[in-house]
Amino acid sequence: MPVPAMRDSAPGAVVPLPAGARTYEELAARLADLRRRSGVTYRELHRRVVRLRRESGRADVPAFNTVYRCLQPGRRRLDDELVADVARALLPGPDGAAAADEWRRTCRVVAGLAAESAWARTTIGLPAGDVAVVGRRTELEAATGLSESDLTGPVVIAVDGMPGVGKTAFAVHAAHLLLRGVLRGAVPLFADLRGGGGDRVPAEPSAVLAGFLRGMGASPRPGIGRRRTADLAGQLRHAAPGRPLLLLLDDAGSADQVLPLVPDRPGTVVLVTSRTRLTGLRPGLVVRLGPLAPGASVELLRHEIGAGRVDTDLPAAAAIARLCGHLPLALTVHARQVRERQGWSLYDHHRRAAAAGVDDEVGAAIGASCALLPETSAALLRLVAWCPGPVFDVPAAAALAGVAQESAADAVHDLVRRNLVLDIGAGRFTLHELVRDHARATSWEADPATARQEALRRLTDHHARA
Structure with missing residues (x-):
């Protein structure tokens, strides 16, 4: 695993930094890299940690295996004091104490992120499907044109595109159409996977599966360690016998986050949205959304603010659509502002938009993707x-x-x-x-x-x- 953040500790030396680690596994990988670069063996590291604790008067002396496992892959929990002691033992110079504090603080941040990732927003049922979806007829026909013969196994439909392009609205609309068509009578499941970056911590697959099962009236059987996700996936595979399943998984960060959530059972359709192209997922269908055509952008404004206001000043509406880059998110944000300022003409709104630049919501969406x-x-x-x-x-x-x-x-x-x-x-x-x-x-x-x-x-x- 690459270690992106380093600093010089001595001429010609680089030291892996903990700051920026978001998972226990990533933090353990950086700590392991610190040990490799220091040239300290595991036995010597254990001796140094024991000596540090005895010198400070602490009675809780860790066993060799405890120190060894702290630096191994697959970590799902770390003791922040042990992490700090390992860092201090590997950095014995004058800056070692400050470095140990940095590793301790980062471990506590990761602990908070881990607690957040263990929670997932799941519902039995779909979000409201009243959001306007225009200019996507071909893509909708592809996503909803399934037949009974297509449902002999799980079908995965991956919807991707740049931030603000309307992936969630498209997927919700497609899901409602499927429920009225080939998946009539299916159990609809929705989860926000929070994989798009920003301040949102990606949801753990096990948390999503447990949420689905609780919503369906089942009692998730607690598994142990890495078996937990597989055990919960097995329970979902056998839940609601005789009924198809429709899963809408919004804002996936990677194929690894999605794969455990796909039940291996006939009559299952999984709609996944993501800002990235999910390599390794092997979906049955990929729907790649781009910006709207100019005419569709104006049509979306008609739907959002009324045909009367748009048709009285089509040049200004078209200019607003261009400033929005024909992105549905930007168009709906501007439409909301138009509705809030009834006394302004569309020309006034166009001039304001030209001076203000990209809206905060759109800029935040693009910035979250760039931050990753x-x-x-x-x-x-x-x-x-x-x-x-x-x-x-x-x-x-x-x-x-x-x-x-x-x-x-x-x-x-x-x-x-x-x-x-x-x-x-x-x-x-x-x-x-x-x-x-x-x-x-x-x-x-x-x-x-x-x-x-x-x-x-x-x-x-x-x-x-x-």
């Missing part, structure tokens, strides 16, 4: 946002970022997988305008002006040689 990027992808995104034209290729991205083409290709494909870069074919890529604006704003904070100037100089030299 590895540094190589984040740095490349910030610099390709300054590309003078709307389209770039991998060689141009490599020139802007100042990296080898192979590294640039890896980063670009990672950004495509996360739906932050759009692949328009023939080896060419582009950014949605709102993603470009966010990346440029981030670049002003993260990159010195000289770095942007050097990036554009490298791009000019690249084009001169091409």
Whole structure:
């Protein structure tokens, strides 16, 4: 597991840092990396921890296996005092005490995150399906066009797209259509997986499964350790015999979060939304949502604020749609503001939107996705946002970022997988305008002006040689 945060502790030395770890397993991996870099054996580490505790007058001396397991993969719990002592034993210099405090604090943060991940919002039933879904006829027909012959096993429909593109509204609408059609009489299950980043901690699959079972009137049988998820999945597989299941799993972060939730039983349909392309899931159908067509954007405004107001000033409505980047989230946010200011004309709203820029809700959604990027992808995104034209290729991205083409290709494909870069074919890529604006704003904070100037100089030299 990579250790993204390091600092110098001595000339030529780097020390893994705990800050930023979000799970016990990640924290244990960083602690194990600290031991490897220090060159201290497990036996010597145990002796140092014992000596530290005895010198401080503590009677609770850990066994060798306790110290050893603290640094192993698969950790689901860690003692913060033991973590601090291990760090102190591995960093015996003058900064060791401060480092130990940092490891202790991080372990306590992870403990809070673990407690939050053990809770999941699940319901028996679907969210209300009254949200407008326009301009998605082809995608809806694909997602809801299942027949009885398709339901011999579980069917997974993965819905992905960039932040704000309307994935949840689409999936909810499709789920309601399925319940009125081929899945009439099915048990509908909904869960918010909280995998999209930001301040939300992803829900543990075991918490989701337990929530489903409780909602269906079953008593989840507690499993032990890693068997708990498998045991709960087995219970769900046999729940509600004779009835199909419809699972709507919203905001998945990875295939690993989804796979344990897919019951291996006939008559099951699982609708999954995600900001990333879920590799490893092998869905029966992938629905990739993009920004709306201009006409559909105006139609969404008609639905949200009334045809009368829109049709009296179609140019202003079209201009608002362009400023929103034809994203349903941005359009609905602006429509809400129009409804709240009845005395304003659409032209007034357009001028306000042009001056204010992207709304907080849209910016937060894009920012949450960008916050999950590895540094190589984040740095490349910030610099390709300054590309003078709307389209770039991998060689141009490599020139802007100042990296080898192979590294640039890896980063670009990672950004495509996360739906932050759009692949328009023939080896060419582009950014949605709102993603470009966010990346440029981030670049002003993260990159010195000289770095942007050097990036554009490298791009000019690249084009001169091409």
